[in-house]
Amino acid sequence: MSETHEIGAERVDALYKRLDREAEAAGYHLNPDEEFTRDLVEGLLTNEDRYGYWACPCRLATAKKEEDLDIICPCDYRDADLLDWGACYCALYVSTEVKAGEKPVTSIPERRPPRDERPQFQEGSADDHPAPPTSVPVYRCRVCGYLCGREQPPAVCPICKAKRDRFERFW
Amino acid sequence: MPDAKGSVNGSKSNHKIILYALSTCVWCKKTRRMLEQSDVTFDYVYVDLLTGQEREDAMAQVHKWNSAASFPTIVIDNAESVAGYKPARLEEVLGL
Numbered sequence: 415m416s417e418t419h420e421i422g423a424e425r426v427d428a429l430y431k432r433l434d435r436e437a438e439a440a441g442y443h444l445n446p447d448e449e450f451t452r453d454l455v456e457g458l459l460t461n462e463d464r465y466g467y468w469a470c471p472c473r474l475a476t477a478k479k480e481e482d483l484d485i486i487c488p489c490d491y492r493d494a495d496l497l498d499w500g501a502c503y504c505a506l507y508v509s510t511e512v513k514a515g516e517k518p519v520t521s522i523p524e525r526r527p528p529r530d531e532r533p534q535f536q537e538g539s540a541d542d543h544p545a546p547p548t549s550v551p552v553y554r555c556r557v558c559g560y561l562c563g564r565e566q567p568p569a570v571c572p573i574c575k576a577k578r579d580r581f582e583r584f585w
Numbered sequence: 586m587p588d589a590k591g592s593v594n595g596s597k598s599n600h601k602i603i604l605y606a607l608s609t610c611v612w613c614k615k616t617r618r619m620l621e622q623s624d625v626t627f628d629y630v631y632v633d634l635l636t637g638q639e640r641e642d643a644m645a646q647v648h649k650w651n652s653a654a655s656f657p658t659i660v661i662d663n664a665e666s667v668a669g670y671k672p673a674r675l676e677e678v679l680g681l
Contacts, residue, residue: 457609521669
């Protein structure tokens with residue numbers, strides 16, 4: 415693959431500002447190392463151009479969206495990594511302690527299971543749900559855990575802004 | 586965008602070093618910078634810029650040395666590996 419196109423500084427700046435605004439509004443924080451974070455945002459835009467979605471810049475995407483769903487930023491593993499390590503895998507997002515400079519950011523272990531162990535590749539289960547305790551199904555955002563009882567998941571998670579395809583049937 | 590594969594020649598070439606990386610990954614970038622600043626000779630492979638059999642072969646190598654198949658993976662002397670950006674560990678292994 416010979417990719418020569420460059421992501422313009424204006425695109426990086428616009429997305430950086432948007433992600434920062436959305437993160438702060440939802441109780442998350444971007445990495446305060448602005449040069450590092452802008453490089454990651456550029457990686458997201460590179461992957462947007464390559465694959466059509468924001469695959470994690472620090473993981474190898476397959477270019478098949480259904481296989482890469484769990485690593486579309488914000489990934490399914492962000493919140494657990496923020497809790498355990500103070501940063502997500504690529505370190506685009508950091509905890510309050512890291513943002514305040516009380517804890518350094520380091521390269522952390524990969525939490526994503528190998529392909530065959532991921533829930534979407536396990537047999538059965540995905541469509542087996544006990545009857546919901548409400549008259550409507552309950553959906554869970556795989557990114558942040560937001561639950562909602564409605565006929566269909568929302569187009570965008572009101573908490574973390576993940577798109578509809580990141581929701582799973584919970585009940 | 587960097588070349589998919591290549592070599593960097595430093596003045597220290599007593600180890601055979603291969604850096605498996607992603608062109609979009611900032612931890613990979615930091616690792617490459619650290620190797621360059623250490624003035625070591627190394628080969629690099631940006632797996633996301635490879636296609637087809639070349640990519641499969643590179644992934645097989647990454648997986649062989651790092652079961653999480655994560656990036657960066659640095660293979661030293663075809664004998665040991667370092668996964669992730671770990672400058673202290675790399676310095677130790679490379680005797681820097």
